[in-house]
Amino acid sequence: MAKIHEVAKAAGVSISTVSYALSGKRTISAETRQRIEQAVRELDYRPNAGARMLAGRRTNIFALTEPFRADTHAPAHMAFVLATSIAARRFDYDILLLTEEEASAGMRRVASSGLVDGVLVLDVAPDDERVDLARRISLPSVFIGVPDDHDGLVCVDLDFEAAADLAVTRLAVLGHRSIGLVGHPPVAYEKSNFPPRVRAGFERRAAELGIAAAVALPDQAGQRGAGVRAAVRDLLEGGATALVLHCDDSAHGVVLDELAQQGRAVPGDVSIVSVGATFDTAAFHPPIDSVPLVPQASCDLAVDLAMRLVEGDVVAPGVHLIEPVFHDHGSIAPPP
């Protein structure tokens, strides 16, 4: 709990010199800087957060709003929270949590109390009420995800269309002429933003390449993945030699299990590519090729943009798309 005053005295300089030495906002002679750094170390000095917030223009805190919705997938969500925190720490920023009701009311609160420098918006819904709020408050905000109405907002997301495109292209290059998509349950195509984008990219690219494209949106409510199993059978009977998966963790497992039960080898008989997964597709047996949604990539970019906004730099509003990357784990091959 040493104060800047004590550091200054110990180093034999003024407090303003200490402040500048620490912030680096003014050139300090190497010698002086040495003495100050040593004093800081010896006293284990850390600037008082409150004083810094009051005197400076920065709080060094970002709010993270995350309404835990009923359909929120906990592991994926946790990965994003973690990634955000890691990204923020790289700029010496902390994360303040705004959950549930507070996800909206809290945005107002922290904005007018000057508790944070900006807001990171997680778990974005198509008709998210935080869209209006973000426009109303004076704080910079960055959405991790894309609401339907995002005029003037800064959003970050994986380029899901390009991801599906990439998956289809890789399969086409190997010679596949008929590909199936195992998607989320139908409801996800109304309540979420990205499933339709995957589907669109899938269908568009297939059309461009003159490839047969079939889509199955199995309901996952069935026992033991009955819906998913039926979807797989339908797609294969329809002539598909490859499957693109855009579904959750367990559905991936069910697909592999169904193929195994049918005695079809991966990738010998059927090729598989996962799109937009946040879990580790290499952990399956066999490992599955993937064009993943990488939380750290999204959150790094989001925090970068938030920092720029805090600095007062101009940031183009709109959706900042992250380029998809293909991860090869050996689950695709030419069709039999």
Added chain:
Amino acid sequence: MAKIHEVAKAAGVSISTVSYALSGKRTISAETRQRIEQAVRELDYRPNAGARMLAGRRTNIFALTEPFRADTHAPAHMAFVLATSIAARRFDYDILLLTEEEASAGMRRVASSGLVDGVLVLDVAPDDERVDLARRISLPSVFIGVPDDHDGLVCVDLDFEAAADLAVTRLAVLGHRSIGLVGHPPVAYEKSNFPPRVRAGFERRAAELGIAAAVALPDQAGQRGAGVRAAVRDLLEGGATALVLHCDDSAHGVVLDELAQQGRAVPGDVSIVSVGATFDTAAFHPPIDSVPLVPQASCDLAVDLAMRLVEGDVVAPGVHLIEPVFHDHGSIAPPP
């Protein structure tokens, strides 16, 4: 972004009166209070967080340290984070997230920078490194969970022994004389704190009542819950007429599925009670009686204690146990 000065002017009083009116630390005439409250509302005034931290003795922020361990169960963890946040808001406190490496280093950092008033420790391991840290820093801290060495620390947790005791007692009252425990995988009994406590409570109470008690700690690595299924078969063949479950979500499902396959009815042929679950056991088919671990209960108590510590009140160090509650969903009955 109105300031206290403007509120004072608008209400025709001094700033100290405004401050006292808001904090309630001094009696204000009803009339004056009215005018101030109106001014506050009209200007949408909120005290500046930085100024408050600097001038007052409080930051109104708690740090929440949560190292996302490899074996952290995401949904349960999320429930605790959420519950902590809700509990804190009731005292007008916010939650600052300290994740991963920062879970420890961050404790030091926020302590010496005066960013928070206290630390809530989540996801506690038996040999948690944050134990030493908590003793070293000057901030109040409350552990949600119990480390092996908790001398002088304030900890909060469900009374797992009493929970198992309660489950056994209920079954004994109905006439069961042989009960089986389906537990976590063996490794959990070394790496976690509470599984042994459930086991101990289970065995002790059974011994007291002269009831046969068998324990199975199935490995969950097997395909389709093979380990859990084998455990259920063993216990029933051993004569058990009731099962106490202390295992994860999916293992619960497997137990029910195995019983169904064996053609045994619940609770007609076999009674079942879940102990220490954080998920909704009433959602199974059939619904399962439960002595749950309720995140909100733990976190409410933890925040209560943290508040008392912040206020300077004396809080008895040691483990503050939460009394278990039995939730009846109709899955227990007299033995056949």
Added chain:
DNA sequence: TTGAAAGCGATACCAG
């Protein structure tokens, strides 16, 4: 390259 001093916006003590 460095120092002195004016705030930042509340809280809470000392008066009245």
Added chain:
DNA sequence: CTGGTATCGCTTTCAA
């Protein structure tokens, strides 16, 4: 019951 004001610890402008 209400007001004036010292104070919190730092950042940053103005001077040297």
